[in-house]
Amino acid sequence: MTFKILPVLLLGLLIFPSISFAATPSISTSETVVNVTAGTDDQTGATTATQANVEEVKASRTLTVGALPGNNETMTIGTCVVTYASSTGATNDELNCTDNVAAIDRDTGAGNTARSATDIAGIMRTLTNVSDTGHGALTVSGSGSAATFTTTGTETSATAVTFTDGTTGDITSTASTVGVVPVAQINTITIAGTVETGDVFTATLPTVGAVTYTVTSSDTTTANIATGLNAAIQASSGYASQAFTSAASTNTVVLTAKTAGTGFTQTSSATNRATVAQVVVFTPTNVAGGYDYVITINGTSYTSTQTGSPTVQTIVEALQPLVNANSAVSCTEDNTAITCTAGSAGTAFTYSTTVNQRSSGSGGTSASNRVRNLLNNGNCTLALEVMRQYPSPTSNQQQYYQQRCGITPVHQRTIAELQAQINALMAQLAALQGDNVSNLTASFMRGLSKGMRGDDVRLLQQLLNRSSETQITTTASGSPGNETTYFGTLTEIAVQKFQIKHQVVTENDPGYGVVGPKTQAKLQEVFRN
Numbered sequence: 018m019t020f021k022i023l024p025v026l027l028l029g030l031l032i033f034p035s036i037s038f039a040a041t042p043s044i045s046t047s048e049t050v051v052n053v054t055a056g057t058d059d060q061t062g063a064t065t066a067t068q069a070n071v072e073e074v075k076a077s078r079t080l081t082v083g084a085l086p087g088n089n090e091t092m093t094i095g096t097c098v099v100t101y102a103s104s105t106g107a108t109n110d111e112l113n114c115t116d117n118v119a120a121i122d123r124d125t126g127a128g129n130t131a132r133s134a135t136d137i138a139g140i141m142r143t144l145t146n147v148s149d150t151g152h153g154a155l156t157v158s159g160s161g162s163a164a165t166f167t168t169t170g171t172e173t174s175a176t177a178v179t180f181t182d183g184t185t186g187d188i189t190s191t192a193s194t195v196g197v198v199p200v201a202q203i204n205t206i207t208i209a210g211t212v213e214t215g216d217v218f219t220a221t222l223p224t225v226g227a228v229t230y231t232v233t234s235s236d237t238t239t240a241n242i243a244t245g246l247n248a249a250i251q252a253s254s255g256y257a258s259q260a261f262t263s264a265a266s267t268n269t270v271v272l273t274a275k276t277a278g279t280g281f282t283q284t285s286s287a288t289n290r291a292t293v294a295q296v297v298v299f300t301p302t303n304v305a306g307g308y309d310y311v312i313t314i315n316g317t318s319y320t321s322t323q324t325g326s327p328t329v330q331t332i333v334e335a336l337q338p339l340v341n342a343n344s345a346v347s348c349t350e351d352n353t354a355i356t357c358t359a360g361s362a363g364t365a366f367t368y369s370t371t372v373n374q375r376s377s378g379s380g381g382t383s384a385s386n387r388v389r390n391l392l393n394n395g396n397c398t399l400a401l402e403v404m405r406q407y408p409s410p411t412s413n414q415q416q417y418y419q420q421r422c423g424i425t426p427v428h429q430r431t432i433a434e435l436q437a438q439i440n441a442l443m444a445q446l447a448a449l450q451g452d453n454v455s456n457l458t459a460s461f462m463r464g465l466s467k468g469m470r471g472d473d474v475r476l477l478q479q480l481l482n483r484s485s486e487t488q489i490t491t492t493a494s495g496s497p498g499n500e501t502t503y504f505g506t507l508t509e510i511a512v513q514k515f516q517i518k519h520q521v522v523t524e525n526d527p528g529y530g531v532v533g534p535k536t537q538a539k540l541q542e543v544f545r546n
Contacts, residue, residue: 040302045302060209088103092180095166201277216231218287260276292363293362297357308374512530
């Protein structure tokens with residue numbers, strides 16, 4: 018580029034400068050609480066005692082000695098045969114039943130004094146290693162003329178201890194208890210019915226109390242829920258000290274007593290998911306006058322028209338009573354936003370927002386909307402013609418035009434303004450006669466971004482092409498000596514490389530690839546000399 022074209026370039030930048038424009042007003046929405054409808058209330062999680070607890074009863078037999086048995090008479094207790102015999106001289110008792118035989122002397126001492134019935138009962142209570150076929154080892158207890166033989170270990174037979182009398186009634190069985198085998202209690206919690214997300218299943222446990230599991234969206238089967246409830250039971254405090262163990266099996270949770278005969282009390286239930294009222298927050302942003310602010314609830318629209326310089330507070334205070342009149346919602350405001358809650362929990366409402374620019378010119382609102390539609394479709398030329406025919410009294414339409422097209426309409430600048438700025442530029446140019454053009458290379462008068470055209474874009478490409486690290490391309494259009502006036506993808510990539518290299522922005526910043534004030538300043542700094 019030669020110095021001769023600088024007046025033309027600067028004049029173009031003067032006519033279409035970059036200005037700071039306000040963002041378009043809007044009403045953002047945030048559904049802070051999602052609506053939850055009532056589910057099908059037929060889910061069940063009932064407890065069934067599939068195996069009742071049975072407490073153990075030990076088998077026992079009480080023998081009572083009514084008289085001294087005759088010589089060589091016998092009686093059998095369990096498997097031990099006891100013989101009663103007279104001896105001469107010293108007492109001769111043999112009381113160990115390991116070999117299933119024992120002997121009790123009918124008399125005692127050198128004088129052969131006959132023993133009483135009470136004496137015989139006392140000697141019987143000292144028998145050792147007595148056992149029974151159905152009950153195993155027996156313990157012996159009692160007092161006076163009685164001796165009681167009872168199962169020692171866990172009962173395994175529903176019978177009484179065996180007894181056979183061979184004493185012709187001198188020793189009789191006065192009491193007998195049949196053994197009861199203990200049974201381990203088993204409770205089964207069965208998950209059934211129509212189960213939905215949010216349903217709650219509860220198992221009430223001894224000492225711990227209620228343990229709950231809430232169905233999630235990933236619980237696709239009743240077996241999933243049984244697994245979840247079982248995990249909650251096992252994770253409950255005090256589970257290790259409970260009288261049972263817990264396990265999941267298909268759609269059931271099985272609780273089994275740790276010790277047969279030691280029962281436990283446990284119940285369960287299922288609760289349908291609770292309905293939840295939907296909550297939506299409406300927040301006006303970038304507010305400005307000359308707009309209709311609209312909130313639509315269940316197809317009914319509520320509009321607040323704002324002129325002048327409204328604040329967020331004035332907008333929410335104007336809209337809140339309007340929207341609150343809808344029976345589907347209950348709405349409040351806090352000066353910054355409107356919060357609407359569904360009037361009935363479980364009954365959702367639809368919502369949307371729009372912000373429409375108004376025009377007081379002869380074209381009315383239709384002309385303003387037409388300009389906006391044309392700009393949204395990229396038709397800057399026709400939009401400019403409509404703006405000239407129906408000028409807007411506010412700067413919002415002009416700013417939106419610049420945002421979409423990258424320039425400020427010429428018709429909005431007065432001749433006096435243009436002449437004054439041209440004169441100032443010409444004075445600067447005269448002072449720079451003879452200077453190297455590089456002194457002005459990094460001077461930009463508008464922001465540049467993808468899709469824009471102009472000689473300032475060509476200037477940008479020339480600057481970027483000075484470094485091999487930020488070159489637009491090495492061949493064809495955009496390469497050194499072949500710079501263009503179009504800001505395309507290759508130019509955007511080159512700008513991004515420049516920004517990263519000089520740490521202007523990062524990849525996540527909104528200005529990434531855009532030549533804004535920070536990038537312009539860095540271009541001027543880097544290419545000043």
